[in-house]
Amino acid sequence: MPSTYDVINPANESIVETVNLLGLEETDAVIAKAAKAFESWKNVAPGERARLLRAFSQVVTDHREELAQLEITNSGHTRGNALWEADNVANTLMYYAAAPERLFGRQIPVPGGIDVTFKEPLGVVGVIVPWNFPMPIAGWGFAPALAAGNTVVLKPAEYTPLTAIRLGELALKAGIPEGVFNVLPGKGSIVGNRFVTHPLVRKVVFTGSTTVGKQIMVGCADQVKRVTLELGGKSSNIIFADADVAKAAAGAPGAVFDNAGQDCCARSRILVQKSAFDTFMEHFEVAVKKFRVEDPNLATADMGPLISKKQFDVVESFLDEPVAFKGSAPSGPGYWMPPTVLLPKNTQARSWREEIFGPVAVIVTVESDEEAIRLANDTEYGLISYIYSGSLDRA
Numbered sequence: 001m002p003s004t005y006d007v008i009n010p011a012n013e014s015i016v017e018t019v020n021l022l023g024l025e026e027t028d029a030v031i032a033k034a035a036k037a038f039e040s041w042k043n044v045a046p047g048e049r050a051r052l053l054r055a056f057s058q059v060v061t062d063h064r065e066e067l068a069q070l071e072i073t074n075s076g077h078t079r080g081n082a083l084w085e086a087d088n089v090a091n092t093l094m095y096y097a098a099a100p101e102r103l104f105g106r107q108i109p110v111p112g113g114i115d116v117t118f119k120e121p122l123g124v125v126g127v128i129v130p131w132n133f134p135m136p137i138a139g140w141g142f143a144p145a146l147a148a149g150n151t152v153v154l155k156p157a158e159y160t161p162l163t164a165i166r167l168g169e170l171a172l173k174a175g176i177p178e179g180v181f182n183v184l185p186g187k188g189s190i191v192g193n194r195f196v197t198h199p200l201v202r203k204v205v206f207t208g209s210t211t212v213g214k215q216i217m218v219g220c221a222d223q224v225k226r227v228t229l230e231l232g233g234k235s236s237n238i239i240f241a242d243a244d245v246a247k248a249a250a251g252a253p254g255a256v257f258d259n260a261g262q263d264c265c266a267r268s269r270i271l272v273q274k275s276a277f278d279t280f281m282e283h284f285e286v287a288v289k290k291f292r293v294e295d296p297n298l299a300t301a302d303m304g305p306l307i308s309k310k311q312f313d314v315v316e317s318f319l320d321e322p323v324a325f326k327g328s329a330p331s332g333p334g335y336w337m338p339p340t341v342l343l344p345k346n347t348q349a350r351s352w353r354e355e356i357f358g359p360v361a362v363i364v365t366v367e368s369d370e371e372a373i374r375l376a377n378d379t380e381y382g383l384i385s386y387i388y389s390g391s392l393d394r395a
């Protein structure tokens with residue numbers, strides 16, 4: 001049964017566009033088309049495939065303003081971020097345009113001769129994208145898959161389909177043959193799940209929540225299907241007392257509030273050595289209050305709204321702990337939340353342990369280097385970390 005989704009501008013809650021969501025039969029038809037296109041795409045000479053990817057990259061660059069504007073309107077990303085994200089797609093395509101001509105196998109000496117190995121494409125690759133960085137995360141999936149000679153079916157997140165749909169059109173404009181790169185707006189439970197269950201999809205690339213990622217891994221195991229998962233995070237920003245504490249405090253808001261904290265790499269745990277705590281907090285408060293939360297179309301915006309009412313409610317549920325201070329945010333329609341700094345009672349607090357995916361930083365003090373490392377690593381996630389120290393040896 002056909003269904004639709006009203007794309008909402010999270011900065012003002014207006015309807016931007018109504019998108020058709022694919023059902024099961026339509027999804028199967030696109031997968032079949034991608035499988036057919038694979039028969040010729042895999043035989044496109046490496047140099048020609050490279051040329052097509054360079055052309056795709058150039059077309060994305062030619063449309064960077066348009067793509068950025070779509071992302072600002074669809075996702076509430078700041079103008080600076082949205083332009084970077086469009087450029088990131090172009091750059092990723094250009095980077096992988098160098099790959100087709102470098103997909104070397106190996107020659108392995110064996111008794112009586114040599115073994116020769118080849119890198120061969122798999123077939124149709126399914127890419128499932130979350131809503132927080134719709135363009136870059138799509139590109140990191142489809143660019144290498146296309147470069148290796150696979151065809152791609154890509155499912156954007158329900159909230160944020162617009163840039164992916166446009167990238168699908170731009171691929172055709174660049175000369176990528178029909179059926180090679182296909183964008184399928186739809187529900188995770190229908191289109192995304194079909195990538196997992198359809199035997200012609202030979203690999204699934206998923207970025208999103210740990211809960212859904214685990215289900216996908218289980219589903220792929222059933223067909224011994226290859227799978228790449230990029231899941232959640234709860235990353236740390238460690239500030240030792242011998243650091244330039246003012247500088248560390250000035251950098252801390254961007255590290256956690258960029259993209260309204262909807263970033264798997266958000267450094268949302270801040271660990272400050274006790275003797276530097278007062279100085280850090282003094283500077284950090286100034287920096288948080290200066291962080292501009294405003295219309296993401298403005299070139300001065302540091303942060304826009306959250307993606308949805310649902311996400312707003314999830315983030316708000318973490319705010320029942322002691323607040324150190326808050327920044328500001330617009331009032332009125334839109335999913336606006338000020339950057340907020342919490343001082344949890346202990347490291348068992350939900351805000352310290354769980355991925356918040358919103359503009360919330362959580363601060364604890366530590367006495368020693370060992371305690372900092374222990375607390376930072378005390379998480380089921382692993383993505384990134386920052387360390388500020390005046391001593392490279394110590395860091």
Ligand code: NAD
Nearest residue numbers: 129130131156157188192193208209212230231232233264
């Ligand atoms: P999500 O897991 O709910 O959804 C991600 C995508 O999976 C969406 O396109 C969704 O439609 C689809 N999906 C949902 N259920 C599915 C199913 N049963 N089968 C197949 N596909 C399904 O996550 P989200 O809310 O969109 O994104 C936020 C999460 O993504 C956060 O946890 C964040 O940490 C994570 N994330 C990780 C990275 C990384 O690189 N590690 C990057 C960005 C986001």
